[in-house]
Amino acid sequence: MQIYFTFLLFNINSNETFGLIICIFVKKIVPLHQTIAKTISYIPMKTTKFILVSLCLLVLISSSVQAAERWLEGYKKVLVIGAHPDDPETMCGGTMIKLREMGVEVVSVYFTGGEAGILGKSHEESRTIRTAEAKKACEVMGVRAVFMTQIDGNTEVNKARYAEMKALIEAEKPDMVITHWPIDSHRDHRICSILVYDAWRQTGYNFDLYYGEVMTGMQTQTFAPNHWVNITKQHDQKVKAYYCHESQDMPLVQEWHDAMEILRGMECHGKYGEAFVKQQWTEE
Numbered sequence: 001m002q003i004y005f006t007f008l009l010f011n012i013n014s015n016e017t018f019g020l021i022i023c024i025f026v027k028k029i030v031p032l033h034q035t036i037a038k039t040i041s042y043i044p045m046k047t048t049k050f051i052l053v054s055l056c057l058l059v060l061i062s063s064s065v066q067a068a069e070r071w072l073e074g075y076k077k078v079l080v081i082g083a084h085p086d087d088p089e090t091m092c093g094g095t096m097i098k099l100r101e102m103g104v105e106v107v108s109v110y111f112t113g114g115e116a117g118i119l120g121k122s123h124e125e126s127r128t129i130r131t132a133e134a135k136k137a138c139e140v141m142g143v144r145a146v147f148m149t150q151i152d153g154n155t156e157v158n159k160a161r162y163a164e165m166k167a168l169i170e171a172e173k174p175d176m177v178i179t180h181w182p183i184d185s186h187r188d189h190r191i192c193s194i195l196v197y198d199a200w201r202q203t204g205y206n207f208d209l210y211y212g213e214v215m216t217g218m219q220t221q222t223f224a225p226n227h228w229v230n231i232t233k234q235h236d237q238k239v240k241a242y243y244c245h246e247s248q249d250m251p252l253v254q255e256w257h258d259a260m261e262i263l264r265g266m267e268c269h270g271k272y273g274e275a276f277v278k279q280q281w282t283e284e
Contacts, residue, residue, distance in 0.1 A: 079107045080179070084110065089108075089137050089245075094238040100143060108144070112150045170203060181277065185219050209279040218256065227277070228273050228276070
C-alpha cells in the first residue's frame with residue numbers, strides 16, 4: 001500500500017507551480033535525507049523570490065501502530081494496578097475514564113497505601129490520608145477502589161506476596177490488567193510489575209497484560225509504546241481525579257504528565273494521549 005503526499009511550491013511573481021510528490025511506503029519509508037535532496041533539486045535557483053508555501057510536515061506511523069481506541073473494544077473488566085495512591089490515575093486515568101464511558105467495569109488497585117508518602121506523618125496517618133484521597137479520585141473517574149496490604153517503601157517479593165497478587169486477580173477475573181512498566185527507578189513500581197507479571201503467568205495467561213508509564217524519564221525508563229489512547233476529551237477529568245491527592249505535589253505531576261500526554265497525543269493524532277506496551281505471550 002502506498003500513500004502519496006503532494007506539496008506545492010509557488011512562485012509569487014510568476015505563479016509557477018511545481019508539484020513535488022513524496023512517496024511514503026507503509027513498510028519501506030524513503031529516507032528523509034533523500035527526500036530533502038530531491039526537494040531541493042525541484043526548486044528553481046534563478047530567482048530569490050520563491051517562497052516555500054507548504055512546509056513538509058510528515059508524521060510517519062509504522063504499520064504496527066494500533067489505531068487509538070480500537071484495541072480497547074471487547075474488554076469487559078479491567079484492573080489497573082498501581083504501586084501507590086495516585087499511580088493508576090496519573091498512569092492511565094484518561095484511559096480508565098474512557099473505558100468506563102464504553103461500559104467497561106474498571107477497578108483501580110492500590111498496591112500500597114502510600115504509607116511513606118507524607119513527610120512528617122506516621123505510616124498509619126499517611127495511609128489513612130492517602131487511601132481517602134484515592135477513594136475520592138476513584139469517585140471522580142467512576143471506578144471502584146481496591147487496596148492491597150504492601151507497605152510503601154518496603155514492598156516485598158516472596159512466596160506469600162506472589163500468592164496474594166495471584167489470588168486478587170483470580171478473584172476479580174479481569175480480561176485486561178494494566179500495571180507499571182518493569183524498568184523504573186522506583187523500587188515499588190518494579191516490584192508491583194514483577195508480581196503482576198508472575199500472576200499473569202501463573203493464571204495461564206488468561207488476561208491481556210499491558211504496561212503504562214509514570215513520569216517517564218524520572219521514573220519509567222526506556223519505554224517504547226505500541227498501543228495508544230486519545231484522551232483529549234478525558235484529560236480534564238483525569239487531572240481533576242489526580243488533584244484529589246492533595247497531600248502530594250500535583251502541580252509538578254501535572255507539568256510532567258501534561259508534557260508526556262502531549263507527546264503521546266501527537267503519536268495518536270490527538271491533543272492528549274496515553275501510551276502502553278502489550279506483554280506478548282511466549283512459550284517456555
